[in-house]
Amino acid sequence: MGEAYKRVKRELVHEGAIVKFYADYVQLPGGKIAKWDFIEHxxxxxxxxxxxxxxxxxxxxxxxxxxxxxxxxxxxxxxxxxxxxxxxxxxxxxxxxxxxxxxxxxxxxxxxxxxxxxxxxxxxxxxxxxxxxxxxxxxxxxxxxxxxxxxxxxxxxxxxxxxxxxxxxxxxxxxxxxxxxx
Known part of the structure; x- marks a missing residue:
């Protein structure tokens, strides 16, 4: 658990009246990049x-x-x-x-x-x-x-x-x- 997670990129996918929907690309421990959904409120x-x-x-x-x-x-x-x-x-x-x-x-x-x-x-x-x-x-x-x-x-x-x-x-x-x- 000591290894850090690092967001390497955030892309706006859609902007609504209340929220913004993003695709986040996160470097996981070990180096692999994962794509995660993120909703900003x-x-x-x-x-x-x-x-x-x-x-x-x-x-x-x-x-x-x-x-x-x-x-x-x-x-x-x-x-x-x-x-x-x-x-x-x-x-x-x-x-x-x-x-x-x-x-x-x-x-x-x-x-x-x-x-x-x-x-x-x-x-x-x-x-x-x-x-x-x-x-x-x-x-x-x-x-x-x-x-x-x-x-x-x-x-x-x-x-x-x-x-x-x-x-x-x-x-x-x-x-x-x-x-x-x-």
Whole structure:
């Protein structure tokens, strides 16, 4: 394991709205060159919005990659690589749920698919929610659901909720804010 891996070439294959797809050529220990896929993502933020009654605001939306609806925590892509994730989380909270908060606390950082993508999602917990107005993007259609934590945990462990950021965030929230407070 002491030998180094070295990227010798990176070619842009396709640039999409959210990601760039590259072919990377990497020199392996021993000298052989391998071609690996790499997806560059500018980053994202997500939020676990907790209502005064303890319920968590979730968004139900259609996901093309799965060809089905999913139940997720609110999230979105950073406007730029330099945008603070907490600012993105606050924006997405209001856009998707119609609530804002001045009480966002960092929860966890996630790397969603380390084998081929550099996407990083910083997740925050929002409390003391203030009703405002939902402001969805023109291609965004979401339904808001208030859910009990126990219901979300049940859906995670039965396999109904599979979205990695949602699974990780709900489990981390339960551990940090609920189990450790008992």
């Amino acid at each position: 500018k980053g994202a933020a997500a939020v676990v919005p907790v209502m005064e009654n303890g319920k968590i605001l979730m968004v139900r939306q259609y996901r093309n990659a799965l060809d089905r609806f999913t139940l997720e925590i609110p999230a979105g892509v950073l406007d730029s690589k330099d945008e603070p994730a907490v600012k993105c989380a606050a924006r997405e909270l209001e856009e998707e749920t119609g609530y804002c908060s001045n009480d966002l606390e960092f929860l966890i950082s996630l790397r969603t698919t380390v084998a081929f993508c550099n996407e990083k999602i910083d997740v925050y917990v929002a409390q003391n929610l203030i009703p405002t107005k939902q402001n969805l993007d023109e291609d965004e259609f979401v339904e808001i659901q208030e859910c009990e934590l126990e219901y979300l945990l049940e859906k995670i462990f039965e396999g109904s909720i599979q979205d990695s950021k949602t699974v990780s965030a709900i489990l981390a929230y339960n551990e940090k804010y609920i189990r450790n407070k008992k």
